[in-house]
Amino acid sequence: MLFTIAFLPMFGIGGLTGIPLAFNSADLYLHDTYYIIGAFPLHRSAWHNLRLFAGIYYWFPKATGRKMSDFWGKVHFWPTLICMNAIFLPMFLQGMRDASALVDGGQGWTLANAHTVWGLTGFEWNKPISWQR
Numbered sequence: 001m002l003f004t005i006a007f008l009p010m011f012g013i014g015g016l017t018g019i020p021l022a023f024n025s026a027d028l029y030l031h032d033t034y035y036i037i038g039a040f041p042l043h044r045s046a047w048h049n050l051r052l053f054a055g056i057y058y059w060f061p062k063a064t065g066r067k068m069s070d071f072w073g074k075v076h077f078w079p080t081l082i083c084m085n086a087i088f089l090p091m092f093l094q095g096m097r098d099a100s101a102l103v104d105g106g107q108g109w110t111l112a113n114a115h116t117v118w119g120l121t122g123f124e125w126n127k128p129i130s131w132q133r
Contacts, residue, residue, distance in 0.1 A: 038090075
């Protein structure tokens with residue numbers, strides 16, 4: 001249920017960031033900046049990942065007859081949500097400061113992407129624990 005509830009504001013944030021791109025004056029300034037790099041992946045990948053995991057946590061008990069661990073589900077959810085926002089939301093600020101997306105400035109995204117593994121670790125622990133119940 002946490003993934004389903006988190007989907008709504010993430011979808012809203014991702015959708016609302018596209019509105020300024022509909023205006024020519026803002027689009028000319030934000031084109032080829034990190035604003036675009038932050039807007040589309042936040043709207044697409046975060047949206048799809050949250051829906052995917054919500055579906056897995058909903059359908060797993062129906063398909064297998066075994067409920068997944070609530071504790072490991074929360075261990076999966078919170079780092080995933082925090083790290084997703086920690087990756088994409090600073091890109092909006094960099095894009096508004098005219099940071100070009102065409103040049104790799106080494107802005108630390110490798111470290112931020114490595115931290116998303118924390119959330120997936122909760123999911124990887126949850127699968128075998130749920131099968132043994």
